[in-house]
Amino acid sequence: MASDLSDLYQEILLEHNRRPRNFKTLDDPTHQADGFNPLCGDQISLQLKVGDDKVHDVGFQGHGSAISRASASLLTQAVKGATSDETMAMFDEFHKMLTEPDAELDIDLLGDLEMLAGVIAYPTRIKCAILAWHTLKAAMDGENVATTE
Amino acid sequence: MTTAINTPGAPGRDGSGQAHGLDVIDPHRIRQDFPILHQEVNGKPLVYLDNAATTQKPQSVIDAISNYYLHNNANVHRGVHTLSQRATDDYEAGREAVRRFINAPDANEVIYVRGTTEGLNLVASSYGRKYFKAGDEVIITGMEHHSNIVPWQILGKEIGIRLRVVPFNDDGELLMDEYEAMLNDRTRMVSVVHQSNALGTVNPIPEMVELAHAHGIPVMVDAAQSIPHMPVDVQALGADFLTFSGHKMYGPTGIGALWGRAELLDDMPPYQSGGEMIRSVTFEETIYNTLPHKFEAGTPDIAGAIGLGAAVEYLESIGMERIAAYEQALLRYGTERLDGIEGVRMIGTAEEKGGVLSFYMEAAHPHDIGTILDSEGIAVRTGHHCAQPVMARYGIPATVRASLAFYNTTDDIDALVKAIDRVIEVFG
Ligand SMILES: Cc1ncc(COP(=O)(O)O)c(C=O)c1O
Numbered sequence: 001m002a003s004d005l006s007d008l009y010q011e012i013l014l015e016h017n018r019r020p021r022n023f024k025t026l027d028d029p030t031h032q033a034d035g036f037n038p039l040c041g042d043q044i045s046l047q048l049k050v051g052d053d054k055v056h057d058v059g060f061q062g063h064g065s066a067i068s069r070a071s072a073s074l075l076t077q078a079v080k081g082a083t084s085d086e087t088m089a090m091f092d093e094f095h096k097m098l099t100e101p102d103a104e105l106d107i108d109l110l111g112d113l114e115m116l117a118g119v120i121a122y123p124t125r126i127k128c129a130i131l132a133w134h135t136l137k138a139a140m141d142g143e144n145v146a147t148t149e
Numbered sequence: 150m151t152t153a154i155n156t157p158g159a160p161g162r163d164g165s166g167q168a169h170g171l172d173v174i175d176p177h178r179i180r181q182d183f184p185i186l187h188q189e190v191n192g193k194p195l196v197y198l199d200n201a202a203t204t205q206k207p208q209s210v211i212d213a214i215s216n217y218y219l220h221n222n223a224n225v226h227r228g229v230h231t232l233s234q235r236a237t238d239d240y241e242a243g244r245e246a247v248r249r250f251i252n253a254p255d256a257n258e259v260i261y262v263r264g265t266t267e268g269l270n271l272v273a274s275s276y277g278r279k280y281f282k283a284g285d286e287v288i289i290t291g292m293e294h295h296s297n298i299v300p301w302q303i304l305g306k307e308i309g310i311r312l313r314v315v316p317f318n319d320d321g322e323l324l325m326d327e328y329e330a331m332l333n334d335r336t337r338m339v340s341v342v343h344q345s346n347a348l349g350t351v352n353p354i355p356e357m358v359e360l361a362h363a364h365g366i367p368v369m370v371d372a373a374q375s376i377p378h379m380p381v382d383v384q385a386l387g388a389d390f391l392t393f394s395g396h397k398m399y400g401p402t403g404i405g406a407l408w409g410r411a412e413l414l415d416d417m418p419p420y421q422s423g424g425e426m427i428r429s430v431t432f433e434e435t436i437y438n439t440l441p442h443k444f445e446a447g448t449p450d451i452a453g454a455i456g457l458g459a460a461v462e463y464l465e466s467i468g469m470e471r472i473a474a475y476e477q478a479l480l481r482y483g484t485e486r487l488d489g490i491e492g493v494r495m496i497g498t499a500e501e502k503g504g505v506l507s508f509y510m511e512a513a514h515p516h517d518i519g520t521i522l523d524s525e526g527i528a529v530r531t532g533h534h535c536a537q538p539v540m541a542r543y544g545i546p547a548t549v550r551a552s553l554a555f556y557n558t559t560d561d562i563d564a565l566v567k568a569i570d571r572v573i574e575v576f577g
Contacts, residue, residue: 065517
């Protein structure tokens, strides 16, 4: 882990941690799931409102590290308005960004999610960053629980 | 590097009593015995403060293990040949070293196990299944490691026993009145941690034993965190069973010991079965071997036992009284330094406690703190420390835990404090 700490804790990431977007519960979610990272006790609940194959609204609750919180916040921004195919494509790209060094990435697809790219240098933290995405996938697949183990 | 006792300027070193004890050990000499400590991590000198998870190994332990594999490797208690005799002698010398270390009356009462977890499971399984029946009660405390909760819970589901849990106050001290009130004629066992891994609290074992024995109730002690850091004398404690792990006392992983009173162990059924634990087998009947072999089925961790013996000898060469005095002084120093940082909340502030500095910061999640500390070369544990009920008691998900050993220095504490300043810088 030779990477500079400031690559990981970028100011904008810390800002998402302090003031997460869509940190709310939905009144009438169509999909929802809870995610756990048993290793560090991170826990999130994710709710989605999907109709006509589009994510109309998304909200999350829970507690966890700055990485997992900011990642969840960024996720909600990214998937709002996306189709389920687009959402899954983002999941795959995000996963690739965190697990395959030197992979060629679709920067346009990732958008703001790219600010978590530095996590790849911190193997113990990848699960924190990916928790929200596993939870999203579980919700979309109609499963109610996701864990990173 | 300056020596621990002569560095001016920091609190607790003014000779006014706060620093008392730091001069009983020269940690810089001790550090020469631990090769692993002399390395850089992330470009910084390693500061190892995760001793409650596992301790580092002195050269003498490493040598004892490699010596066994290089020169004496053979199975124990089986062969008439020379190597087997050497291996058996060294394996049994480890047992005798453990007996001496904990002042047990008889080496046959010392059973090698994989570690504390197995020691606790052995007693729950063997003693519990033989003696407990529906409606019986087992008392533990609210600060147990999961390994002293789950085996009793499983037994509880199987047999229908009830687990009673002694609560503790905000400082992390057991409420002894509540404990006393829990003891009754349905209680079959008290199983209690000597020193809490999450809080550092040292529980009043002799007092708890006396109260339990007044009701004829046996007491099991989880000494995983106490045995590396203070003199532990099973006769002075008055306990009936006591267990610990080699790897937390500067010995290898995969080995530990369970001590129990012979009269209790003798009447207990074997925990596992196979070779070594039997005296004679026909297809009709098996006659069990005597203690300790009855509980040591199969080929044991011979190298581990020899390494454990070497760890005991190493600790004896320094002296547990001295180790305890030094670590207490370092704990006072660390507590004072951390207490002085705004936004740091210490978790576990018992009057009687060992070298555990567990803390929580509102500004940053423990996992993020752990990452920042690691980037400064500092190893701490973050998480629930396998003691989730303790975290729940304080309403927090996790803590950061710096845990001390006698090779740690005030410089290590200063590095920790400096890194926490860095956390505050990042998280504001
Ligand atoms: C108090 C306590 N009990 C039991 C254990 C379990 O020890 P082991 O994992 O070596 O079996 C630990 C280890 O963390 C501990 O701290």
